[in-house]
Amino acid sequence: MARTNNNIIASMDIGTTKVSVVVGEMGPDGVLHILGEGSAPSHGLKEGEIKDIEKTAHSIQEALNAAEDISGYKISRVYVGIAGGHITGVNSNGIIKIHGNSVTDKDMARVLESAKALAIPPERKVIHVLPQEYTIDDQRYISNPLGMAGTRLTANVHIITGRDASIKNIMRACEECGLEVEEVVLESLASAHAVLSPSERKNGVILIDMGGGTSDILIIAEDAVKYTGEVPMGGEHMTNDIVRMLRASREGAELIKIRHGCVLDSMVQPAEQIEVPEILSEHAPHMVQRSVLAMVCQSRMEEIFSLIEQNLNASGFKEQAVGGVVLTGGASLIRGCRELAEDMFGMPARIGYPVNVGGMKEMVDDPKFSTVVGLLRYGAEQERKRGGNARKNKAGGRTRTMEAEGPKTSERLGRWFRALWQWIKDVR
Numbered sequence: 221m222a223r224t225n226n227n228i229i230a231s232m233d234i235g236t237t238k239v240s241v242v243v244g245e246m247g248p249d250g251v252l253h254i255l256g257e258g259s260a261p262s263h264g265l266k267e268g269e270i271k272d273i274e275k276t277a278h279s280i281q282e283a284l285n286a287a288e289d290i291s292g293y294k295i296s297r298v299y300v301g302i303a304g305g306h307i308t309g310v311n312s313n314g315i316i317k318i319h320g321n322s323v324t325d326k327d328m329a330r331v332l333e334s335a336k337a338l339a340i341p342p343e344r345k346v347i348h349v350l351p352q353e354y355t356i357d358d359q360r361y362i363s364n365p366l367g368m369a370g371t372r373l374t375a376n377v378h379i380i381t382g383r384d385a386s387i388k389n390i391m392r393a394c395e396e397c398g399l400e401v402e403e404v405v406l407e408s409l410a411s412a413h414a415v416l417s418p419s420e421r422k423n424g425v426i427l428i429d430m431g432g433g434t435s436d437i438l439i440i441a442e443d444a445v446k447y448t449g450e451v452p453m454g455g456e457h458m459t460n461d462i463v464r465m466l467r468a469s470r471e472g473a474e475l476i477k478i479r480h481g482c483v484l485d486s487m488v489q490p491a492e493q494i495e496v497p498e499i500l501s502e503h504a505p506h507m508v509q510r511s512v513l514a515m516v517c518q519s520r521m522e523e524i525f526s527l528i529e530q531n532l533n534a535s536g537f538k539e540q541a542v543g544g545v546v547l548t549g550g551a552s553l554i555r556g557c558r559e560l561a562e563d564m565f566g567m568p569a570r571i572g573y574p575v576n577v578g579g580m581k582e583m584v585d586d587p588k589f590s591t592v593v594g595l596l597r598y599g600a601e602q603e604r605k606r607g608g609n610a611r612k613n614k615a616g617g618r619t620r621t622m623e624a625e626g627p628k629t630s631e632r633l634g635r636w637f638r639a640l641w642q643w644i645k646d647v648r
Contacts, residue, residue, distance in 0.1 A: 228255070229603060230287070231595035232280070232298045232399075233407065234270070234390065236433030236456055237550070238262050239279045240592040241287035242584060243295065246600035252593065253579035255293065258286025267433040267452050268304035270389040277396035284397055290580075297400040299599035300390055301407040301591050302347065303434050306383035309448035311352070312338055315374045323356070323365045323373055331375040338379065345387055348380040348406060352444040363443070378445045380406050405598055407591045408436035408448060413601075414594030415548050415572030415587075416440070426541040426565075427572070428528060429591065430549035430557075432456040435524055437531055441540040449531040451524060455551030458520045463499070465516045466508055472497030476513065477554065483521040484556035485514040517554060525564045532565075541567070548572035550588035 227245040243256045260282035264275030288295055314334030318327055332349050340346065354362040356370035365373060382404075391401045411429045412421070424441030431454045439447040458481070462473035480494045492510040532538040544567040547557060552571050561569040574584055574593040584593050 228293055229596060229599045230293075230295045230298045231410075231592050231599055232283070232300045232394070233589075233592035233595065234265065234276065234280065234300065234393070235262055235431050235591075236265050236268055236454065238432070238588075239276075239283040240589060241280075241283045241295070241298070242589070242592045242596050243287050243291040243293055244579065244596050244600075246597070246604070247578065251576050251578045252597050252600065254577060254581055254584055254593075255579055256287050256289075256291025257580070257583040257589070257592075258283045258288070258290065260286065262432075265433070268302075268431065269306065269386055270393060273389060273393050273396065276393045280393060280399075281397045284399070290583075295399065297402050298394065299402050299595045299602075300394060300404055301410055301595055302382060302387065302390060302404050303407040303431065303436055303450065304382075304386060305434070305450060305452050306386050307347075307380065307406065307448070307450060308344075308382075309378055309380045309445075310338070311376065311446075312336075312379050313374060313376045315372065318356075318370055318373050322367050322369050325366065327373055328366065328375075331373050332377065335375050335377045336379065340381060343384055344381045345384040346379060347382050347387070347404060348378075348409065350378045350380070350409075350445045352376040352378060352446065353442070378448065380409075380448060402599065403602065405595055406436075406448065407431070407595075408438040409445065410592075410594035410598050411436075411548055411572070411590040412438055412440060412594065413597045414574040414590045415546060417575070418443075420543045420546065423543045424540040425543035426532065426538070426545045426567075428545060428547050428549075428552075428561075430454055430524075430547060430551035431591075432550065435528060435549075435551075437528055439532070439535060439537045439541055441537070446537040446540060447535040449528075449535065451527045451531065453520070453524045453527065454549070455554075457524075458517055458551070458554075461516050461520050462513065466496050466513065467499060467506070469497045469499050472505075477517065480510055480513060481517045482510070482514040482555040483518045483560050485511050485518055487556050487559075488514045514556075518556075518560070521554070521557065521560060522564070525561060529564065544568035544570070546570055546572040548587040548590040550586075552587050 230243045233240045239262050240259045244254045260279050262279050264272030270276050312335045314331045316331045353376050354365040355374040394401050408429045421443045427438040429436040433454050435451045435454050437449040459473050488511045493507045494510050495505045497505050558569045
């Protein structure tokens, strides 16, 4: 008989280079327990946006099957990330008259609706309305006005919008695989849930999420999002540079970027050489100095960081990030990335890994899983606010839960060890 669990949730990161699906549950101690993960090469995307729904759906299905095999749960609904050049963030405010003697939930909902009353083009859709601070009459800097007395309530918010067609393409690709999308979530916001500490969110920090096709920027201070931005460059662009400059095959370029890449030529021995696979498979690999590879990688990373710096300076919120820079995403692991960031941004930097994770945590203990783990944590928080994820089905009125077929323990252990061995081979 099929088992059900009202606490099981799933998340999906549809990236330019890979699709990742994670299944987990939030423990009472606040630790996110990973039950399974599945990844597959991503096809049909460019710079974070879907260009071919059929190819993307195929990648989703492959990752989905792997996650289901490991976790033992049939996934029917997911929290999905979104990124790309079509995403925009803007600060706004709303103001209402308080009904009654104190602020109620309805008042808070009304003031956020008031803040959303922007001239948003019909082809765009609001993804998030993120409260920054509230003011009651002339009392400012209120984080939670519920129950407070006053006559006028003002909310300062950060509104994130995206192209409606791009959002629908994500949902259609998921629907092709029989998945219901619970919510589409900004990827940098999700990553912040995975890698930032409470003190960093409070004191102010810049998060740079470096994916394959884009590098997403988020400034957070006083536990509120102040700015979101994006640069249309990531690790995939560095791989393309290596293909062109070193005459490497695409697979070989990705491999030597991971194994030998460095974005500071001063960290590389001048005499050290590496083997570069030729584009034409029948040709023998050729040797190049590792310092040449470093110059290629450094040039691209400096360009990415320069564009990010322009965004930060234009935002007007850089000075609030007294905690420095947190780099995450797969491209952040290239050697010298942290040191180069400190030099170019003029502030301390660190590499962000998912934190407060248990269960099969070794499967996601990598910056490239920050977004999908953050999506899972974001989903758990949303469902806790709603009172759990067993909710009424709109059509039939029945509660919906994740289901498991209940495979034998030996079968699940076998699946887990096979997936772990594949993960070990991948990181090698």
